[in-house]
Amino acid sequence: MKLLIKGGRVIDPANNRDEILDILVVDDKISKVDKSIDEEADKVINAQGKWVMPGLIDLHVHFREPGFERKETIRTGSRAAAMGGFTTVCCMPNTEPVCDNDIVVEFIKLKAERAGIVNVLPIGSISKGMKGEELSDIGRMSKAGICALSEDGKSVLNAGLMKNAMRYASMFKLPILDHCEDPSLTGKGQMNAGERAAFMGLAGISNDSEEVIVARDMILAQSTNTPIHLCHISTAGSVTLIRQAKERGVKVTAEATPHHFTLCDEDITDYDANYKMAPPLRSKSDREAIRQALSDGTIEVISTDHAPHHTDEKNCEFQLALNGIIGLETSFPLANTVLVEGGYLTPYQLVEKMSANPAKILGINKGNLSEGSVADITIADPNAEYVIDVEDMVSKAKNTPFGGMHVKGKILYTIVGGEMSVEDGKLMKR
Amino acid sequence: MFKGKDLLGLRDLSKDSIMEILDEARSMKKRIDNPALRDHTLNKSSIVTLFYENSTRTKTSFCLAGAYLGGIVQDLGVSTSSVSKGESLIDTGLNIDKMGVKFMIIRHQMTGAAAVLARNVRACVINAGDGTNEHPTQALLDMYTIYDYLGGFEGLKVVILGDISHSRVARSNAFGLIKLGARVTLAGPSTLISGSMRALGVEVTSDIKGAIADADVVMGLRVQFERQKNMPFPNTREYSTLYGINSDLLRYAKPDALVMHPGPVNRGVEFTSNVIDGKNSVINIQVKNGVAVRMAILKLLYEANPDL
Numbered sequence: 001m002k003l004l005i006k007g008g009r010v011i012d013p014a015n016n017r018d019e020i021l022d023i024l025v026v027d028d029k030i031s032k033v034d035k036s037i038d039e040e041a042d043k044v045i046n047a048q049g050k051w052v053m054p055g056l057i058d059l060h061v062h063f064r065e066p067g068f069e070r071k072e073t074i075r076t077g078s079r080a081a082a083m084g085g086f087t088t089v090c091c092m093p094n095t096e097p098v099c100d101n102d103i104v105v106e107f108i109k110l111k112a113e114r115a116g117i118v119n120v121l122p123i124g125s126i127s128k129g130m131k132g133e134e135l136s137d138i139g140r141m142s143k144a145g146i147c148a149l150s151e152d153g154k155s156v157l158n159a160g161l162m163k164n165a166m167r168y169a170s171m172f173k174l175p176i177l178d179h180c181e182d183p184s185l186t187g188k189g190q191m192n193a194g195e196r197a198a199f200m201g202l203a204g205i206s207n208d209s210e211e212v213i214v215a216r217d218m219i220l221a222q223s224t225n226t227p228i229h230l231c232h233i234s235t236a237g238s239v240t241l242i243r244q245a246k247e248r249g250v251k252v253t254a255e256a257t258p259h260h261f262t263l264c265d266e267d268i269t270d271y272d273a274n275y276k277m278a279p280p281l282r283s284k285s286d287r288e289a290i291r292q293a294l295s296d297g298t299i300e301v302i303s304t305d306h307a308p309h310h311t312d313e314k315n316c317e318f319q320l321a322l323n324g325i326i327g328l329e330t331s332f333p334l335a336n337t338v339l340v341e342g343g344y345l346t347p348y349q350l351v352e353k354m355s356a357n358p359a360k361i362l363g364i365n366k367g368n369l370s371e372g373s374v375a376d377i378t379i380a381d382p383n384a385e386y387v388i389d390v391e392d393m394v395s396k397a398k399n400t401p402f403g404g405m406h407v408k409g410k411i412l413y414t415i416v417g418g419e420m421s422v423e424d425g426k427l428m429k430r
Numbered sequence: 431m432f433k434g435k436d437l438l439g440l441r442d443l444s445k446d447s448i449m450e451i452l453d454e455a456r457s458m459k460k461r462i463d464n465p466a467l468r469d470h471t472l473n474k475s476s477i478v479t480l481f482y483e484n485s486t487r488t489k490t491s492f493c494l495a496g497a498y499l500g501g502i503v504q505d506l507g508v509s510t511s512s513v514s515k516g517e518s519l520i521d522t523g524l525n526i527d528k529m530g531v532k533f534m535i536i537r538h539q540m541t542g543a544a545a546v547l548a549r550n551v552r553a554c555v556i557n558a559g560d561g562t563n564e565h566p567t568q569a570l571l572d573m574y575t576i577y578d579y580l581g582g583f584e585g586l587k588v589v590i591l592g593d594i595s596h597s598r599v600a601r602s603n604a605f606g607l608i609k610l611g612a613r614v615t616l617a618g619p620s621t622l623i624s625g626s627m628r629a630l631g632v633e634v635t636s637d638i639k640g641a642i643a644d645a646d647v648v649m650g651l652r653v654q655f656e657r658q659k660n661m662p663f664p665n666t667r668e669y670s671t672l673y674g675i676n677s678d679l680l681r682y683a684k685p686d687a688l689v690m691h692p693g694p695v696n697r698g699v700e701f702t703s704n705v706i707d708g709k710n711s712v713i714n715i716q717v718k719n720g721v722a723v724r725m726a727i728l729k730l731l732y733e734a735n736p737d738l
């Protein structure tokens with residue numbers, strides 16, 4: 001099977017490339033990347049005017065399986081991933097049971113293989129049952145194939161346990177992706193503390209609830225000389241702390257989500273829980289700091305924090321509504337519209353943040369279009385304009401505030417291991 | 431003309447609508463003492479009260495208002511019935527909606543609950559207090575009382591004292607009074623007020639004397655420090671020492687300033703007894719005005735929604 005992608009703008013930061021090139025895929029590998037390849041192929045994609053990128057990688061999704069299948073399954077979630085241009089996604093361990101042992105890891109891998117549309121890499125929990133008391137079976141999970149550790153949804157509050165986890169994980173070269181939040185500072189907060197919360201009569205969540213753990217994590221990363229990856233950074237203060245830590249050589253990386261660089265607390269009206277997430281949508285100036293941090297490289301990854309919930313869990317009292325929104329199918333268009341069109345990122349930087357950098361953090365041979373690499377390729381039309389329609393989404397969940405938003409940038413092809421998962425904007429596997 | 435299906439708060443109510451309610455309340459007040467004037471304005475419309483939080487006073491006030499206008503009032507004992515069986519607010523609302531109910535009056539411990547109910551049911555929803563958000567009928571009765579005694583709002587200085595950050599009464603009053611041209615000062619200990627409240631257009635201070643100086647209205651809020659971890663304030667004794675209003679402090683206000691309180695008042699905590707029972711106090715008048723204001727709201731909503 002030969003696939004020829006002709007005349008596209010090949011954006012491949014891992015190989016320091018951004019030019020018009022052809023790509024020849026033979027079976028599951030990239031066989032050749034060159035100027036005008038003349039070869040007979042079973043299939044030719046005319047990619048003129050399109051971006052040809054290494055398959056997008058998302059470090060942060062919730063596929064809810066096992067345990068919460070009414071929200072999403074590995075099957076429906078990975079289809080949403082494919083539609084969003086993602087060839088590899090990492091799923092968080094806050095399932096039921098928690099992914100804290102090799103049996104659950106094997107289960108997720110099996111389900112992902114059966115879903116058979118994108119690469120799904122399980123993330124193991126840091127502590128057993130995500131209770132923050134004792135380490136989970138990190139070594140056995142590593143052997144079973146987890147890609148990282150996380151306690152996403154909360155922080156490991158015991159700093160001693162966190163320090164042990166960082167030292168132990170480094171032995172297996174497992175990155176730790178940390179959700180930074182001190183619940184004693186979040187309190188009963190429902191949205192960002194500030195004028196909007198005062199106006200709405202909702203209890204506020206101050207920026208310090210994130211920042212104290214950001215600071216602590218980086219202090220521990222420095223004292224243990226191990227890497228730390230900080231999830232969904234949302235405040236200007238966190239950005240400053242990360243910038244300072246990088247200057248003194250701390251091995252810290254950070255991610256931002258499309259909702260945190262697109263929306264702010266002023267967008268919350270009428271107690272619509274599709275705007276409720278953790279961390280909350282912050283102020284306009286925090287949002288600007290996140291955009292700047294993406295622009296100057298302080299934040300090197302865009303992750304979706306795809307968090308599906310059932311309609312009943314969102315159409316209810318704001319205080320009872322669960323945190324999070326879906327994000328896989330809107331991530332690329334939002335990043336392109338807000339960050340590239342908005343002048344914060346070049347297309348090259350965008351691909352770094354959505355593919356090359358996440359691969360680097362995971363330490364996997366993906367996120368590049370090198371000859372000989374597995375053919376995970378995403379092709380997008382950066383100029384296609386459309387209005388987001390929630391009903392078009394393939395995720396089982398519909399909890400997103402982005403319906404009706406005008407965006408630019410559409411995923412046309414998602415190629416996973418040389419096979420078409422999405423072709424011409426349509427899902428190829430049911 | 432008063433419009434809209436629901437009364438959720440004063441944040442989204444226009445100045446004209448507020449004045450329409452206050453003027454209507456004036457004519458309603460006459461009916462309270464004279465049973466001959468009570469009529470069938472509501473034409474046997476059903477009114478259901480859903481009080482997820484107990485408040486005998488507010489509920490009684492609504493029930494009497496409905497009865498005086500010829501409505502059929504029924505309390506859904508939500509604190510004891512469906513909720514304990516785990517039924518969601520929306521499901522409860524949809525159920526009641528099917529029974530030919532015209533008004534739902536909801537008191538709920540969570541901010542936004544009335545709004546969520548309102549957008550899921552056909553009936554008119556009246557917010558009788560939601561979380562730390564709004565308590566519009568209380569604020570309207572407070573405003574009516576001010577209107578009755580002082581004749582208007584333009585340029586008045588109204589100071590509201592106490593646990594401001596958790597007070598829906600303070601918030602509704604602030605939204606309404608500012609729309610009508612009053613100056614509102616919120617005062618309390620630093621852990622119970624937040625500078626971001628200035629977004630409402632109010633002054634925020636911890637300086638009690640400065641707050642009371644030349645005030646036309648001194649409104650106290652009920653102070654309730656439940657025993658909990660990480661309390662924002664040591665105890666009520668410390669509160670009354672620092673923020674309780676006695677006759678010495680009241681002297682800083684204008685001589686004929688109104689002393690108000692949404693009740694139930696803790697004697698010796700928010701106000702000393704001689705302030706509560708003093709010549710400036712209109713606390714007992716407020717209660718009567720509450721029935722009148724609620725009658726006015728029911729009547730105006732009824733007339734604004736003839737198709738329901």
Ligand SMILES: [Zn+2]
Pocket residue numbers: 152153154179231232278279305
């Ligand atoms: Zn998280």
